Amino acid sequence: MQTLGEIKEKVQDYVGKFNALRSEIARVIVGQREIIEGSLLALMADGHVLLEGVPGLGKTLLMRTLGETMGLDFARVQFTPDLMPADIVGTNVIVEGEGGERIFQFRRGPVFTNLLLADEINRATPKTQSALLESMQERQATVGGVTYPIDGVFFVLATQNPLEMEGTYPLPEAQLDRFIFKLVIGYPTHSELVEVLRRTTAEVVPHAQRILTPDELTEMRRLVRQVIIAQHVEDLAADLVLKTHPETEGAPESVRKYVRYGASPRGAQAMVLTAKARALLAGRYNVSTGDLIAVAKSSLRHRIILNFEGEAEGLRTDSILDDVLDSIAATSKTIKRGEVEPSRL
Secondary structure, three states: OOOHHHHHHHHHHHHHHHHHHHHHHHOOOOOOHHHHHHHHHHHHOOOOEEEEOOOOOOHHHHHHHHHHHHOOOEEEEEOOOOOOOHHHHEEEEEEEOOOOOEEEEEEEOOOOOOEEEEEOHHHOOHHHHOHHHHHHHHOEEEEOOEEEEOOOOOEEEEEEOOOOOOOOOOOOHHHHOOOOEEEEOOOOOHHHHHHHHHHHOOOOOOOOOOOOOHHHHHHHHHHHHHOEEOHHHHHHHHHHHHOOOOOOOOOOHHHHHHEEEOOOHHHHHHHHHHHHHHHHHOOOOEEOHHHHHHHHHHHHOOOOEEOHHHHHOOOOHHHHHHHHHHHHHHHOOOOOHHHOOOOOO
């Protein structure tokens, strides 16, 4: 049983390390504070991130910088229509043994790393996209009937370009559900763009210093799962997910009219885990309703499937979630109206 003093010490240590990580990454990445924070929250919750944004906004640099700050291995896979599953997980090759006999030997693919950047994941065929499913969920890869574990930290950041849809294969629901967050990266402001030019065109390009060890990251992840969550906050998570389903009594009109399938139970799990990581960042050992609301959109926006009418109207799932949050606030006794604000993540 931990004493109150030990808990406070662990929480303060978490806050210090998280802020140090964020500050060190910000020395290299200009702006994008919400994306950095969202990626770190997902990493602390032991999840994966789908990042949507146009090319050239620093997605590769973000992953490489994460690796530098924690001493983690980094691999990048450019997804293309001709990419095969074996190009990701690896394959068996024939080699000559010591006695001259020929044997099969497994050559590991880029998935056997700590940080994997799946660049433009929606350009690969569904067969290749699904090669990541087992690795993301179960931290292992099966080739030729043999299962190989992926040891240590494993974090996937997949990107997709929202503008160019020609020649792409939209991610199926099962693949989308593996991502704990979907983050939308915006274009830099004028001042941020000027700072990007200064940092990237100078004689010396900044690089991040190591802040954490993999063992320290593992300990921070363990602390996240120990954070206390009250019954009424768990009820809120369940209500948020259920009200994204059109058949649920009390679901908003927009959900009943435009949604084909609502969020899965993994959506509730994603909200609770990332809300715990956010609570610790605020120096608390318990999850508040505000923590849950802050991560709701990032956790659920990719888990809601619009029907034909919703797609024809050009609706965004974020607007559906706004209606869900407003509906929750209007009927809940534990949420103040002011807590329901557009999420920064």
